[in-house]
Amino acid sequence: MEPQSGNGDDAVARARELVRAEQFGPAIELLREHLNARPDDAIAWRRLAGALIGLGDHAAAVDAAGRAIDIDPEDVAAYRYRALALLMLKRDRESYADAKRAVELAPDDHEALTLLARNVVEVDRDVARFKELIDRALTVNPDSAPARHLARQYRRLHRRKLAVAMHLVILPAAIVSLVGWFAVDTGRSTAARWMVWPCLVALAVILVRGVFTWSARGVLPMLTLPQVSAAASAAGIVAAGAGYGATRGAPTAAVLGLTAVAISGAFGLLLLRHGARHSRLSEESTTGRRSSSRDTSRMP
Numbered sequence: 001m002e003p004q005s006g007n008g009d010d011a012v013a014r015a016r017e018l019v020r021a022e023q024f025g026p027a028i029e030l031l032r033e034h035l036n037a038r039p040d041d042a043i044a045w046r047r048l049a050g051a052l053i054g055l056g057d058h059a060a061a062v063d064a065a066g067r068a069i070d071i072d073p074e075d076v077a078a079y080r081y082r083a084l085a086l087l088m089l090k091r092d093r094e095s096y097a098d099a100k101r102a103v104e105l106a107p108d109d110h111e112a113l114t115l116l117a118r119n120v121v122e123v124d125r126d127v128a129r130f131k132e133l134i135d136r137a138l139t140v141n142p143d144s145a146p147a148r149h150l151a152r153q154y155r156r157l158h159r160r161k162l163a164v165a166m167h168l169v170i171l172p173a174a175i176v177s178l179v180g181w182f183a184v185d186t187g188r189s190t191a192a193r194w195m196v197w198p199c200l201v202a203l204a205v206i207l208v209r210g211v212f213t214w215s216a217r218g219v220l221p222m223l224t225l226p227q228v229s230a231a232a233s234a235a236g237i238v239a240a241g242a243g244y245g246a247t248r249g250a251p252t253a254a255v256l257g258l259t260a261v262a263i264s265g266a267f268g269l270l271l272l273r274h275g276a277r278h279s280r281l282s283e284e285s286t287t288g289r290r291s292s293s294r295d296t297s298r299m300p
Contacts, residue, residue, distance in 0.1 A: 012044050015051065024055040042071035042078070049081040053088070061085035076106045083115045092122045113137035114146040127161070130154060164271075168231035172263035173238035176256050228268030236261035 011034035018027035031048040035041060045068035052061035065082035068075050079102035086095035096119035102112035117133035120126050131154055137147035240257025244250065 012041070012047055015044075015047050019047065019051050019054060022054065024051045027051040028055065040071055042068045042075055045071065046075060046078045046081060049078065049085065053081060053085055058085040058088040062089070074105055076102050076109055076112065079105070080109070080112055080115060083112075083119070087115070087118060092119060095119050096123045108140050110137040110141040110144045110147060113140070114144065114150060117147075117150055121157075127154075127157065165227055165231050168228065168264045168268050169234040169238065172232075172235045172260040172267070173242070175263065176239040176260040177242045179259075225272060228265065228272060232261045232264035232268060235264035 011030055015027040015030045015034075018024075018030065028048065028051045031044050031051065035044050035048065038044065045064050049061045049065035049068065052058070052064055062082055062085045065078045065085065068078035069082065072078070079098045083095045083098035083102060086092075086098060095115070099112060099116040099119050102109060103116050106112055113133050114137045117130050117137070120133060121130040130150075134147055134150050134154060137144055138151065141147070236257040239260035240253045243256035244253035
């Protein structure tokens with residue numbers, strides 16, 4: 001049960017209506033005035049956090065939601081507000097912890113499930129878990145706009161992830177095949193020249209597609225080691241097949257295939273390393289902010 005705002009004062013209720021009308025400034029003033037008299041009102045602190053988020057003051061919203069949680073540690077909405085404000089501040093791991101706690105307190109809260117889904121994909125890079133949480137949120141509330149938006153985002157993310165994997169297959173194979181053509185063509189025969197045009201077309205498609213794919217946030221680190229290995233193997237098979245088709249020589253095909261595997265595998269491992277480094281830096285940054293916060297709280 002939520003704590004009551006107390007003694008018949010309707011300031012919190014009026015502030016809620018102001019927030020619904022997107023009059024965030026007056027709502028904040030009203031709530032601050034109310035809290036000066038009743039600083040132990042958890043609902044008022046939570047409402048203040050929501051109004052501050054609407055105003056775009058996310059740092060202050062984190063503090064206000066934290067006050068609500070201190071007073072009522074089981075206030076699901078306060079955890080949601082703080083998770084959302086932290087997410088807007090790019091403090092993903094802290095937001096993840098609050099969203100997870102909100103879901104623990106209210107497993108059927110579609111807004112908490114949606115927030116947790118957003119954090120899972122940013123922190124854990126777990127696309128399967130991301131999809132599971134979205135499905136749960138839509139099961140609870142099929143009309144949830146945030147959950148429906150994330151469902152569309154998942155479909156785009158899945159397509160982009162497949163596109164990145166295809167880059168790991170096509171790009172090394174195309175490069176190796178072009179190099180192979182120059183190596184086997186002696187000028188006396190045109191048998192190998194069919195390799196050139198498909199490779200050039202593939203490279204052009206990759207460059208154009210890459211402008212829209214490689215810059216997508218969160219796509220590259222989501223590739224897993226088995227996916228990178230599969231892409232590298234496919235690149236090797238494509239390059240070896242092209243080499244054999246052009247030269248009818250197994251040794252040449254083997255060299256081209258192994259070279260493509262090496263290029264694709266090396267590039268894929270760099271992507272994995274980039275993803276691990278991103279997660280580590282995020283965690284270190286969060287730890288540093290928490291330490292700084294504790295040090296500040298000890299200051300007189």
